[in-house]
Amino acid sequence: MTIRNLESLFWPKAVAVIGTHKTPDVMVEKMLKSIVDSGFTGPLTTVGIPSQPLSELPSDRIRTAKSVPELSHDVDLIVYMGDKESAADVVSAAGARGARGALFPSGGFDDWEPQDLQRVLDAAKPFNLRILGPGSLGMAAPHAGFGALLTPDAPLRGELALISRSGTIFNATMAWARSSAIGFSGVASLGRRLDVDVSDLLDWFAQDYRTRAILVHFETIENPRKFLSAARAAARSKPVIVLRSGASRDRVSTGQTHAGRLATQDAVYDAALQRAGVLRVDDIGEMFEAVETITRVKPPEGKRLSIIANGRSLATVAADRLFRAGGILAELDAESRDRLKELVRVDADANNPVVLRENASPEDFKAGVETLLADKNCDGVLAIAAPTAFTQYTEIAESIAKAGKAHLQGYGKKRALIATLACGHNLPRAALDEAKIPCYASPTEAITSFMHLVRYREVKELLMAAPESIAADFTPNVRLARQSVQGALLEKQKWLTPLQTRDLLRAYAIPQVPLHLAANINEAVIAAEDFLKTHAQVALKISSPDLIFKSDVGGVVLGLESGDAVRKAADMMLARLKEQHPDAAITGIEIQPMIVRQNGVELYAGLADDPVFGPAVVFGKGGTSVEIIGDRAIDLAPLDMNLARAQVERTETARLLKGFRNRPPAALDEIARLLVKLSQIAIDFPEIREMDLNPVVADADGLIALDARVAVAPPDMRPGRQGASRMAITPYPKEWELRDNLKDGSPIFIRPLRPEDQGALLEFFKHVTQEDMRLRFFSPVKEFNQPFLARLVQLDYARAMAFGAFRPDTGEMLGVVRIHSNPDHTEGEYAVMVQSRMKGQGLGWLLMRLMIRYAKADGIDVIKGEVLRENSTMLEMCRSLGFNIKRSLDDDSLTIVTLDTNGENSL
Numbered sequence: 053m054t055i056r057n058l059e060s061l062f063w064p065k066a067v068a069v070i071g072t073h074k075t076p077d078v079m080v081e082k083m084l085k086s087i088v089d090s091g092f093t094g095p096l097t098t099v100g101i102p103s104q105p106l107s108e109l110p111s112d113r114i115r116t117a118k119s120v121p122e123l124s125h126d127v128d129l130i131v132y133m134g135d136k137e138s139a140a141d142v143v144s145a146a147g148a149r150g151a152r153g154a155l156f157p158s159g160g161f162d163d164w165e166p167q168d169l170q171r172v173l174d175a176a177k178p179f180n181l182r183i184l185g186p187g188s189l190g191m192a193a194p195h196a197g198f199g200a201l202l203t204p205d206a207p208l209r210g211e212l213a214l215i216s217r218s219g220t221i222f223n224a225t226m227a228w229a230r231s232s233a234i235g236f237s238g239v240a241s242l243g244r245r246l247d248v249d250v251s252d253l254l255d256w257f258a259q260d261y262r263t264r265a266i267l268v269h270f271e272t273i274e275n276p277r278k279f280l281s282a283a284r285a286a287a288r289s290k291p292v293i294v295l296r297s298g299a300s301r302d303r304v305s306t307g308q309t310h311a312g313r314l315a316t317q318d319a320v321y322d323a324a325l326q327r328a329g330v331l332r333v334d335d336i337g338e339m340f341e342a343v344e345t346i347t348r349v350k351p352p353e354g355k356r357l358s359i360i361a362n363g364r365s366l367a368t369v370a371a372d373r374l375f376r377a378g379g380i381l382a383e384l385d386a387e388s389r390d391r392l393k394e395l396v397r398v399d400a401d402a403n404n405p406v407v408l409r410e411n412a413s414p415e416d417f418k419a420g421v422e423t424l425l426a427d428k429n430c431d432g433v434l435a436i437a438a439p440t441a442f443t444q445y446t447e448i449a450e451s452i453a454k455a456g457k458a459h460l461q462g463y464g465k466k467r468a469l470i471a472t473l474a475c476g477h478n479l480p481r482a483a484l485d486e487a488k489i490p491c492y493a494s495p496t497e498a499i500t501s502f503m504h505l506v507r508y509r510e511v512k513e514l515l516m517a518a519p520e521s522i523a524a525d526f527t528p529n530v531r532l533a534r535q536s537v538q539g540a541l542l543e544k545q546k547w548l549t550p551l552q553t554r555d556l557l558r559a560y561a562i563p564q565v566p567l568h569l570a571a572n573i574n575e576a577v578i579a580a581e582d583f584l585k586t587h588a589q590v591a592l593k594i595s596s597p598d599l600i601f602k603s604d605v606g607g608v609v610l611g612l613e614s615g616d617a618v619r620k621a622a623d624m625m626l627a628r629l630k631e632q633h634p635d636a637a638i639t640g641i642e643i644q645p646m647i648v649r650q651n652g653v654e655l656y657a658g659l660a661d662d663p664v665f666g667p668a669v670v671f672g673k674g675g676t677s678v679e680i681i682g683d684r685a686i687d688l689a690p691l692d693m694n695l696a697r698a699q700v701e702r703t704e705t706a707r708l709l710k711g712f713r714n715r716p717p718a719a720l721d722e723i724a725r726l727l728v729k730l731s732q733i734a735i736d737f738p739e740i741r742e743m744d745l746n747p748v749v750a751d752a753d754g755l756i757a758l759d760a761r762v763a764v765a766p767p768d769m770r771p772g773r774q775g776a777s778r779m780a781i782t783p784y785p786k787e788w789e790l791r792d793n794l795k796d797g798s799p800i801f802i803r804p805l806r807p808e809d810q811g812a813l814l815e816f817f818k819h820v821t822q823e824d825m826r827l828r829f830f831s832p833v834k835e836f837n838q839p840f841l842a843r844l845v846q847l848d849y850a851r852a853m854a855f856g857a858f859r860p861d862t863g864e865m866l867g868v869v870r871i872h873s874n875p876d877h878t879e880g881e882y883a884v885m886v887q888s889r890m891k892g893q894g895l896g897w898l899l900m901r902l903m904i905r906y907a908k909a910d911g912i913d914v915i916k917g918e919v920l921r922e923n924s925t926m927l928e929m930c931r932s933l934g935f936n937i938k939r940s941l942d943d944d945s946l947t948i949v950t951l952d953t954n955g956e957n958s959l
Contacts, residue, residue, distance in 0.1 A: 054255045054282070054875040057182045058248070060153030062193040062238055062256075064129035067092065067200070068151075070099040070120070070142055071133035079159060082202055083131060083190075084109055089206065090192060090199030095125055100134065119145075126150030131200055133157060136164050140171040147179030156185030156243065157202055158219060169246055176247070187243035189219050194236055195262050201239075210235020211264035212347055213257040215250055217242045218297065221269045221336065228340050233485055234347070237262040242270075251275065251282040255875040258286035265291040265347050267339065268330075271298035273321075276665045276780035280328050281850040282875070287329035288515065288843070291346045291508055294330050295339045296321055308546075308600060308763050309742040311658030311670045314684045320662040323686040324780065327695075329515045331508050338500065341492065345470065345501035348488040351509035352431035352468045356382035357502055358424040359405035361436035361495075362412045364397075366474060367405035370434060370495035377503045381405070382430040391423045411442040414451035421455040425467050432468035432505070434498050439475050446480040449473060453487035468505055472498045514698055515846065526561060526729070530736055533559035537739050540764050547597045548762040550642055556762060560729045562745070563756040565647055569595060569640045573622045576641040580618040587645035589613050592621050593759075594629060598636040600761060603676045605633065611646065618643070647756060651715045652749035653708050656684070657726055659734055659743040666778035667734035669696075669727050673705045674747035690783045691731035692807055696724035709750065716752040723750055735783045738767035782849040788906065791860070794893040798859075802902060805854040805868070809845045810838075812856070816865040819887040827923045828885050830946075844870075851877075853906055857886075857895055866890050869899035873912055880912040884926075891925075900933060908953045915951040 069083055080101055087096055088109060097115040117123050120130075120142060130146045132139060132154055143154060154176065164186065176183055184191060192199030194209040205226040207214075212229070214236055216222035222241045229236065237260060240253055250270050257263045266286055273279045286292050299318035307313040325332045331346070333339045357379055361367035371381055381404050384392075392402035395416050400407040406424070408416055417435065424433045437448045449471070456469045471491045473479045481491040492498040536552035536559075548556065550569050557564045566583070570576035580590045594607035602608045606628060609621040622641055629636060656674035659667055665688055672684030685702035687695055700706050700723055711717035726748070733740060742763040748755050767778070789803040805813075817825075817836060825833045847854055854870035867886035873879065882903055886895045907915050918940070919926050930949045931937060940946035 054252045054278075054877075055259070056876045056878075057152040057180050058252065058256050060128045060151070061155065061182060061184055061191055061240075061248070062198065063196045064092075064094065064127075064153065064198060066095040066097075066125055066127045067129045067131065068097045068099050068117075068120070068123060068127045068146070069101065069131040069133065070146075071101045072135060072138070073100075073102055074135065075101060075133045076159070079133060079157070079202065081109075083133070083157065083200060084114060086190070086199055086201045086203075086206065088113060090194075090201075091197035092199075093197065095127075097123060097125075097127070099123070120149055121145055123149055129153040129155065129200075131155045131157060133159075135160075136168045139168065140175040143172055143181060143183075144175040144178075147176065147181045152179065152181050154181055154183045155188060155190060155200055156183060156246070157200075158185075158187050158189050158241075158243065159202075161186035161244065169244075173246060182252075183247035184240065185243035186246060187219075189222050189241035189243075191238070191240040192236070193238045195238075201241075205230045207239050208233070208235035210237065211262065212236050212343060213253075213260070213263045213266045214239040215242065215253045215257075215266065216240075216269040217245070217250075217271055218269055219243075221295070221297075224336060225267065225269075225339075232340075232344065234343065237264075245274070249274070249279075251278045254279075254282040254286045254292070258282070258289055259875075263290065265293065265343070267293050267295075267343055269295045269297070269339075271296065271301075273664060276324070277782065277850060280324060280665075280780055281782075281848050283325070283328035283330050284515075284848055285851065285875075287512075292328075292330040293339060293342045293346065294325055294332050295334075295336065296325070296332065307660060307742060309658060309660075309744045309761060310656065310678050310746060311660040311668075311744055312742045312763075313679055314658075314670050314672070314682070315660030315662060315668045315686050317662065317664070319684075319686050320660070320665050320668050320688075323668060324665050324688055326511060327688050327781070329511050331504060331511070333504075341490075341497055341501045342504045345490045345504055346508060348490050349468045349470070349505060350466060351505045351512070353465070353509070354431040355379045355503070355506040356429060356431045357434060357499075358382045358384065358427065358430045358432070359434045359436065360408065360417070360420045360424060361405060361438070362408045362410060362417075362440065363436070363438045364400065364407045366436050366438055366472075366495055367407055370436060370472075370499055371405050373496050373499040374502075377499055379499070379503055379506065382427065384424075384427055385429055388423050388427040392420060395420050410440055413443060414447040417448050418451040418455045421452055421469070422458065425455065425459045425469065428465075430467055432470065432502055434470050434472065434495070434502065436472040436474065436495055436498070445473065445475060446483075449480050449491075450483040453483040453489060456484075456487050456489045468502065470498050470502055514694065515842075526725070528561070528729075528732060528736070529559040531559075533733070533737065537737050537764060541739060541766060545597065546763060546765070547600070548764060549639065550595055553760050553762050556733070557757060557760060560733055562726060562729055563754065564760065565644045565756060565758050568643045570643060571640055573619055573626075573641065576622055576643050577615040577619050579643040580612065581615045583643065583645040584614070588648075589646035590618065591642075591644045591646055592618055592625070593642040593644070594625060594638065595640040595642050596629075596636050596638050599629070599633060602759075605629065644758075647749065647758065649749050649751050649753075649756075652751040653705065653718055654747040655705065655723065655750055655755070657730060657745045657748055659689075659730055659740065660686075661741040661778070665780040667731075669699070669730050669734070671699055671723075671727055672703050678746060687727075688781055689731040689734040689779060690781060691728050693721075693724050693728060694807075696727040696731075697721075699727060700724060718750040719752060719754050722754050726755060735779065738778050739764050741765050785849055785853075788853075788855070790902070792898055794890075794895060794898075796893060798893075800866070800895070800898070801858045801860045802855050802898065803858070804849070805845050805847060805856045805870075807842075807846045809856060809865070810841045812858075812863065812865040813841055813845055813868070816868065816887065819889065820885065821888045824885070824888050827920055827926070828883065830918075830920060851875075853903075853910070855899060855902055855906075857899060867895045867899055869903045871903050871907055871912070871915065873910070877911060879914045879916055880907055882915055882917045896929060900929065904933065904951065904953065913953060915953060917949045919947045919949055921945055921947050 190201035302317040389402040484491040568579035592609045654674040667689040709718040745757045852872040857867040869884040871880040871882045935949040
């Protein structure tokens, strides 16, 4: 379940607080007072609780009952404060009286055994009754006039949602918000997450129009696929800010490869959150800064910041911090510099940062801020004011607020405005708060907040970007790869042999150095002499499943120029290894030609197996010191070309790859393509647990892997996964590709849409008449912008599916059908469209029948659609397919069509 019946927790009409004579009076009193003070006006009843604790509450406000069956009315929500022995029976009885939500507040649950909690879940299941807790501090929905909290502070009404695993962070955030006059659309303390979890609440607040941003704290995720799907959906519509604690308690990596050791659990969490499009913060202070900024300021288009201050040193501190954080000092245009000349200090230029006179008046600040906000080269402005003996601080704050208000009310591009009042913690910020301008006590905090806006925009842009396809020139030889993997598992190997590894890389077209695996020294000499006919030198490496890191044990010798040198090196190596590692199994001697690329950069690429999120792609600086250098970037599979390029850019090595001095840039697209191929290997083979390609040498001509190791094991099941898949992000569902024919006999290829179909979709719309467009979108549509197209093709296959029909020879899109399920995955809304010239060819029928088959297979119970009453063709097709057709009660021009996928009329 996700959002089903969550309204009973946040918008109940009747509440019962249930306990026993053993329930602490102070907890009962606090809970009842919280509910009454929140403004709740519905029936409020105590069950099984003595009347003494109610002395300070209105006697006519609270009803009493001895047991749930004796309630005088049905209830929506129960607050259970009783013992574990009665919990399951009470939940069952409450469900029978209409309850669909239960809060198990903090206290007394530490001694509950797993079987006690399971009995509660079993009792709730027949009623779809949702449980928050146990160990929760409660929840509140200020807009609904309801709260049930065991907290010192009640939330103000506002636009921020709070979801927290930790009670202390929950309390700290509520206290900070009240002191900063920040309100909430809803708050929820998770407790032990017996039922309702982070994902459920992300879905709930994502669809809540009162919520502008969502603040989340958690330590671990138990269902990663559900979480990433919910987080991605929420982040597309509003900012999601995440604080994850617990990195110090993460399980120590037991990776067998460099990838497994580099991909620490917290680093993979970081990659997963970035992939979902959420903004991660590192501590409570940064969380508060991010909340204040993102809830008040629209993210800027770029990261060019202008700084204005009444002190050179403060301005320099801010500029230095901006540079270290990856921001850019805006280059002011000539008009701005002319206007600022009269405001700056005598010994300062009218450049960025702008240094005002020490006795700058509020009018000077206002004029300077207005000038910078009007500069076309600027994305944001930071105004810094320090106390002086000549100016009232409050007046400066008011002048900055006036400039910000005027800018927002004007026309043209809106730029971010942030203020710093460097006078300690008692900031005269009332005017700035009223103008929705974030205000901080130090330039460092202000710069951090500006970069939060930049990071949020960059993540959103990455989510919306259209990647290039690699399908046209890359089709893996899965059969060859499967022979290697299955052969290893049949032999109960933990590692692929060098030859099996060679075949795996060959199957995915990953360039590699030629390899000969010799059984003995004589064979190694012969192989080396053969390679030396075309190469100046060869490398000799030991082959052993017990000695994984060859260099660490002296199992690699480079630069051998003759057969005799190979023989001598092999003799010495085998003797030394026999002495130092007598139990190690030696399976052969690897001989490879030495590859010399003068301008090559040594890289690392690999796959790690994260216990929570599954396969992770790792990239960074290569070589024997890869773990020491630690220059690495991580992302979750599956990858596309855009994600792979962004992953490369997150490393320091990316600067080397772009070329410098006389070194040309490396083939960046080939590097990105390599990461996509590794991602595909992880998708195709859940048996491949870890993989190292180290080093990979890249230059302007391409790349080549010099060494590789691959760890394998039988696939396992993970929480929230399907079948043997380890993927936390649902990969492209290739099994739904099909070929068919239209009525005229022409072939058609139908497959799920991919992000790289954005261009084809735009071209498709050009072949749809305005009349057909109106029938589909209910109004005339003249053009489609990039974000709209991106949302149509960038699918979360866990929640939505869209099938495109293509000409096999040209790739032209001829039609598309889509279905998007609700968060509970019980109902899906469909839409279908074909090129106007393709009508009468049976394409619409093909797409609709496929969509219905998919919905049934995916567990969607009801397919729903809205059709204009005048669209007789669509209505007739729906009728023939078994849809129920009814006139909309809300709009007389619309017809609602529904199909029960489990009914007799469905396919």
